[in-house]
Amino acid sequence: RSLANQITTSTFARVLGRRLLVVRRLMSSGGAESASTGAHVTEGKATIFFPSEKGVFYNPPQIPNRDLSVLALRHFARQWQREAAAKAAQQEARAAARAAASAPANAADSSEPAAEAGASATAAPATAAAPAASAFVPPRIRVLDAMTASGLRALRYTLEVPEVANVVANDLEETALAALRENVQRNGLTEDVIIPSHGDAVAVMAASKPPTGQRFESVELDPYGTAAPFLDSAVQCIAEGGLLMVTCTDLAVLCATYPEKCHANYGAYPLKAKYCHEAALRIVLACIEGHANRHKRYIKPLLCVHINFYIRLFVRVYTGPGEVKKSPTKLSHVYQCTGCESYTMQPVARLIVRNGHEKVTPGQGPPVEKNCEHCGRVHHVGGPLWSAPMHDPDFVRELLTSLQEGEGRELASAKRLIGMLTSVLEELPDVPLFHQLAHQCSVLHTPTPTMVAAVSALMRQGYRVSRSHTDASAIKTDAPNRAIWDMLRCWARTQKTKGVSENAPGYAILQGKVETEADFRPTNEAIQLLSKRGEDGAKLGRFLPNPDEWGPGSKATSHAQFQAPAGGGTEGETAEGASVAGATAAGARAQGSAAKEAGGAYGAHGASMLEKRARLQNKRARKRQALSAAAEASTSGVAEADGEEGG
Known part of the structure; x- marks a missing residue:
């Protein structure tokens, strides 16, 4: 019996050791180093400290977000300084022009020789310009991190x-500020x-606007969930012209799992679709x-991307009532078929130019x-x-050049x-x-053509085609819905379509007449567009797999524990395992609720990937706790048995 207890104890110890190793690896991912006195997380040039492993809130999948933010802020700041230098030069030129216009023309009455007068006239502006040019100091920017938490971004x-x-x-x-001061x-x-x-x-933010406050050149909004309450x-x-950086993780709301909530937060009604x-x-x-229009301001998007389970937007904010009047021309409603999901855009307003004058008129519809x-x-x-462009190509090109050749190569997520x-740069x-090719072929119950074949067929008809950074199987094109379905009808004739019900949307589409025959032979343009190599011939990973432990972390409650660990001593492996398992279980329970909102974007049909992942983590945490308790009980049982035998 004693031998059986020892074997059971040994088995539990091995299992518990493996579980502890997994937990430690998860905590050390992305640069975290666990220690008996806490944990240090190093990212970029910054290191943040957590007083205990139980209080660690660090989400490695957000590393691309922070790397991209550092890169974007760096290039915006330099652009801000260039614009300030150009503005200072213009002001100096205007001041010199006004001074020249107001100076009396008394060269003829001057007692000095003409040559000396000419020399002094040319020397004076040069001497005046030198101090002005040297006096200009490029301005540095002030940044507001509105929800800093541990202060890693700051x-x-x-x-x-x-x-x-x-x-x-x-x-x-x-408590978050206490953590911030410690990390500073x-x-x-x-x-x-x-x-x-x-x-x-x-x-x-309200106290930082004129006339009582001083505005910031950049504002960082990285809330837990929606950023809607902070935008105004x-x-x-x-x-x-400042830079607003916004993160939203409530993709379940934005992607039509909870459309009424999206309308309440953002004033728009989303539709369930592959382009969500x-x-x-x-x-x-x-x-x-x-929100900007209400204050006679408007935005200019620099870069807007979807990464992992969140979206990240970089926009500049300007003031101009004339541009504000044009804002309705940048917005559109979407008409989407409930059967085949063909969509059509309906602009809210149109911009008409007559005799050199611009006029905003209502949109015409329905389309x-x-x-x-x-x-x-x-x-x-x-x-x-928003139906206007989402990116500034020049800004994106600067970021890409920095990542490939400049200082951006040092970033952890550069690849x-x-x-x-x-x-993003290739998008129309x-x-x-x-359009998503696989979904449209599922409507027709036909196999999906290769991307090269479909893109080539559209390009041969004179349409522009590109991909989207949000979906590897997406086709962005200016081809009308009719041309796309014509192309797929031609493809379906060469394939064995499975049984399509007469009441199905695909049946009506297949019965339609083909107006333009499609040629699926590959073109060089299509091959180049879909190539897995960049312009320099190097391999290019446009759509990399999701990282380990992908998904949103639990809501930040870790800083409530920002105090020295009680006792001051180091506990044993079993006690440490119990505390880590307890923290993991708490995180899994919190993440279960977070995943329903933040991760439901992938759950248009059934439970989302993140919901399943949260349930699995919760189950594993409970199992770790049970194993730990069983190991302690078995250890105490063996000790009692040994004591009895010794007696």
Whole structure:
């Protein structure tokens, strides 16, 4: 019996050891190093400290977000300085012109010789210009991190962007600010560079607008879930032409799992479709534009991307009533068929130019009949969403060049960002949303053609085609729905279509007449577009697999534990395993609720990937706790048995 207990104890110890090893590896992913006194997480040039492993809140899948933010802020700051230098040069030129116009022309009455007068006249502007040119100092930018938490973003912005003068790091929790101050000292910085701020983010931003406050050149919004409550204050506290950086993780709301909630938060009604992630970006852009318009301001998107389980937007905010009047021309409603999911855009307004004058007129519609012309089903209407370009090609090209040849190569996610930004740069800027080839072929119950064949067929008919960074099987094209279905009808004739019911949408589409025959022979343009190599011939990963432990982390509650561990001693392996397992279980329970909202974007039909993952983590955490308890019980039982035998 004693031998059996020893064998059972040994088995439990081995299993528990493996579980502890898995937990430690998860905590050490992305640069985290666990220790008996806490954990240190190093990312970029910044290191943040957690006083205990139980309080660690660090999500490695957000590394591309922070790397991209550092890169974008760095290039925006340099662009800001170039614009300031150009503005200073223009002001100096105007001042010199006014001075020259107001100076009296008394050269003829001068007693000096003409040659000396000419020499002094040419020397004077040169001497005056030299101090002015040398006096100009490129301005450094001020950044507001409205919800700083541990301060990792604020630390990275300060350490990795030389053009940043200071970062105001705000948080509502005092314990978060205690963690921030600790991390500021550990990184060798002072509180005049990273300025802790305790307050509500909306109130802090509202107090930073004129006439009482000073605006920031850049504002960072990285909330847990939606950024909607903070947008109105954010667009007011940004300097003219400043950079607003926004993260939203509520893709379940934006991607039509909870459409009524999306309308409440963002003022737009989403539709369930394969293009949902791009539509999410455009819904948030339309929301930011609406908030800016209320204050006679408008936005210019620099870069808007979907990464992992969240969306990230970089926009500049300007003031101009004339441009604000044109804002309706940048918005559109979407008519989407409930059968074949063909979609048509309906602009809210049109911009007409007559005799050199611009006039905004109402949009004309509807662009479709009540029933779909292809399959006969009714349409759903969604929106409004942003239908203007989402990216600034010059800005994206600068970021891509930095990642390939400049200082951006040092970023941990450089390879992933290069692939994503390359896809962004290839997107058709004036074509909102996209078609997914596999889904359209499923409507027809026919095998899916290769991307090269489908893209070649559309290009041969004179249409423009590109991919989308949000979906590897997406086709962005200016071809009308009729041309796309014609192409697929031609493809279906060469394939064995499975039984299609007469009441199915695909049956009506297949019965339609082909107006233009499709040629599926590959073209060089299509091959180049879909190539897995870049322009330099190097391999290019446009769509890399999801990283380990992919998904949103639990809501930040870790800083409530920002205090020295009680006891001061180091506990044994079993006690440590129990505490780590307890923290993992708590995180899994919190993540279960977070995954339903933040990860439901992938759950249009049934449970989402993140919901399943949260349930699995919860189950594993309970099992680890049970194993730990059983190991302790078995150990105590063996000790008692040994004591009895010794007696």
